[in-house]
Amino acid sequence: MSTILTPTSVRSTSANSLEPIPWIDLQEQYRAIRGEIQDAVMRVLDAGQYVLGPEVTAFEQEFAAFVRAEHAVAVNSGTSALHLALLAAGVGPGDEVITVSFTFIATVSAIEYCGATPVLVDIEPQSFTMDPAAVERAITPRTKAILPVHLFGQSADLEPLLALARAHGLRVIEDAAQAHGAEYQGRRVGALGDLGCFSFYPTKNLGAYGEGGLVTTNDAALAAQVRLLRDWGQARKYQHVVKGFNFRMEGLQGAILRVKLRYLEQWTAMRRQVACWYGAGLDGVVLPVEMAGRKHVYHTYTVRVPGGGRRDLLQQQLAAAGVGTAIHYAVPVHLQAAFANLGYGAGSMPESERAAGEVLSLPMWPELKEADVARVVRATRDSLLEK
Numbered sequence: 001m002s003t004i005l006t007p008t009s010v011r012s013t014s015a016n017s018l019e020p021i022p023w024i025d026l027q028e029q030y031r032a033i034r035g036e037i038q039d040a041v042m043r044v045l046d047a048g049q050y051v052l053g054p055e056v057t058a059f060e061q062e063f064a065a066f067v068r069a070e071h072a073v074a075v076n077s078g079t080s081a082l083h084l085a086l087l088a089a090g091v092g093p094g095d096e097v098i099t100v101s102f103t104f105i106a107t108v109s110a111i112e113y114c115g116a117t118p119v120l121v122d123i124e125p126q127s128f129t130m131d132p133a134a135v136e137r138a139i140t141p142r143t144k145a146i147l148p149v150h151l152f153g154q155s156a157d158l159e160p161l162l163a164l165a166r167a168h169g170l171r172v173i174e175d176a177a178q179a180h181g182a183e184y185q186g187r188r189v190g191a192l193g194d195l196g197c198f199s200f201y202p203t204k205n206l207g208a209y210g211e212g213g214l215v216t217t218n219d220a221a222l223a224a225q226v227r228l229l230r231d232w233g234q235a236r237k238y239q240h241v242v243k244g245f246n247f248r249m250e251g252l253q254g255a256i257l258r259v260k261l262r263y264l265e266q267w268t269a270m271r272r273q274v275a276c277w278y279g280a281g282l283d284g285v286v287l288p289v290e291m292a293g294r295k296h297v298y299h300t301y302t303v304r305v306p307g308g309g310r311r312d313l314l315q316q317q318l319a320a321a322g323v324g325t326a327i328h329y330a331v332p333v334h335l336q337a338a339f340a341n342l343g344y345g346a347g348s349m350p351e352s353e354r355a356a357g358e359v360l361s362l363p364m365w366p367e368l369k370e371a372d373v374a375r376v377v378r379a380t381r382d383s384l385l386e387k
């Protein structure tokens with residue numbers, strides 16, 4: 001049978017199809033909400049509120065309600081959210097901020113943007129998140145904050161981290177860029193620490209059609225400080241009370257995100273269903289674990305393939321079978337050339353290094369069909385059988 005390859009935008013979902021399954025597809029979701037998005041975009045253009053404005057303000061209120069946090073301040077990226085949250089928490093030159101090495105580079109870069117020193121610690125192997133015992137060992141008199149990352153859509157183990165912060169007078173800033181709606185002991189991430197940082201990069205669980213980010217907090221003074229910093233430190237127009245930045249959210253992104261936020265609970269349920277299909281079918285790989293008391297929102301569906309080189313082999317064979325995958329992350333931050341200045345060597349963070357060699361993210365998006373999941377499962381089994 002000859003197959004005509006079509007763009008993903010008109011991809012068929014037949015189980016027998018030989019058409020590629022990408023590791024992520026944003027087009028199907030867009031098509032489902034196209035009319036509402038176009039109305040929202042036209043509303044902004046007609047009103048002429050291109051930067052901040054009523055749509056962004058309304059989005060802030062709606063996202064705060066979603067997280068069950070008191071305040072939300074929208075910015076232009078997740079990186080800016082981290083940067084401003086750290087500054088609002090008082091992080092500056094001479095301070096140390098403890099975070100993980102097994103994360104996206106932005107988490108660590110944001111600490112350096114403040115002139116502070118990132119102190120990197122290892123992860124717990126099951127959850128891929130910050131190891132509280134390692135944090136305790138890393139605390140020094142210069143430590144100012146702890147920055148856990150809710151990686152792949154699952155909360156870090158916040159209770160012991162919050163206890164350490166209380167005992168040592170530290171701030172907790174959550175990197176929730178991958179974890180919109182994830183829960184820890186029934187509470188939504190972003191509302192547990194002093195400040196929570198979200199990204200709306202298009203591939204995130206709530207994605208803008210462009211860049212976007214947001215800071216949540218239950219502290220009115222911290223919210224006010226982030227608000228000041230994102231718009232040039234202006235208390236009033238052209239009255240600059242602190243040195244600020246141009247980190248404002250665009251009106252178009254605010255309006256688009258308001259439309260998409262209304263679907264987020266449903267999309268999370270769909271992601272969890274996809275994870276359920278994978279979990280029931282996959283064999284021969286280590287499945288992601290939803291830890292007790294935490295709700296995973298499966299930003300990615302990341303498995304482990306232990307055994308030297310087997311992960312890379314599986315990735316190649318899946319690619320040959322038309323299944324796209326991604327590696328989050330192949331090199332932990334402490335081994336990145338850009339962060340050689342921090343002085344960590346190979347072997348200093350064994351769990352992060354082992355994870356980097358074993359992880360593989362399988363196709364994951366809310367609209368992914370059961371038949372396509374079954375195809376990924378079959379291709380994985382066939383590949384692992386071959387050896």
Ligand SMILES: *Cc1c(COP(=O)(O)O)cnc(C)c1O
Nearest residue numbers: 077078079104106107177199201
């Ligand atoms: C995406 C991401 C960021 C940065 O967000 P941007 O919006 O791309 O700037 C920060 N931390 C983590 C863990 C992320 O996944």
